[in-house]
Amino acid sequence: MKSAARVITLFAVAAATACGQPGEDAAMAEGAPRVAAMAAGDAASAAGVTALYETVRGYITASAEQMPEEDYSFSPTPEVRSFGQIVGHVANASFMFCAPVRGEEAPSRPNAEELATKAEIVQALSEAFAYCDQAYATDAAQMADALQFFGQPHTKLSVLAFNMAHDFEHYGNLVTYMRLNGMVPPSSQGGM
Secondary structure, three states: OHHHHHHHHHHHHHHHHHOOOOOOHHHHHHOHHHHHHHOOOOHHHHHHHHHHHHHHHHHHHHHHHHOOHHHOOOOOOOOOOOHHHHHHHHHHHHHHHHHHHOOOOOOOOOOHHHOOOHHHHHHHHHHHHHHHHHHHOOOHHHOOOEEEEOOEEEEHHHHHHHHHHHHHHHHHHHHHHHHHOOOOOHHHOOOO
16 A cells, blocks of 8 residues: 555645646746756656556556457457557657657658557567657756657656556546456556
């Protein structure tokens, strides 16, 4: 239970780092005050965001491996992504989030949401996480470097926190899909 509380606390700190406060529209138009506030993070903040990313990376990878291939097409309603499409979406988004932190354009890759087999989707996810691992290995002193993301000023750390939060969001989807299929998700398998 203590480790779950630590994860929740670190997640809240990371989310606060990634998101602005209400009423910041004028500051966001200028950009500088928001970036300066985010740049106040230190090595401990970078380490906390990285630790949470590593946790969710493990959960998503284990979920993708645990789900049988015949259930990759499962979705609770026709309006939402299937299990396989969610895993593919995480892979696609990982390249989008991590490329600017690495100072690159996102590499051109097949749309992982459209891949046909579990093996292809798991491979795409593995490649995406390997790509992001290099972004999370950025020196802590460079995590405060400014960049533009979705047309707004950010720091490398805030983009990585955003990615980690996005991964947790979709891990929550995967947990629900697994539970609906009578499976225990990875985060609940160790007595957590």
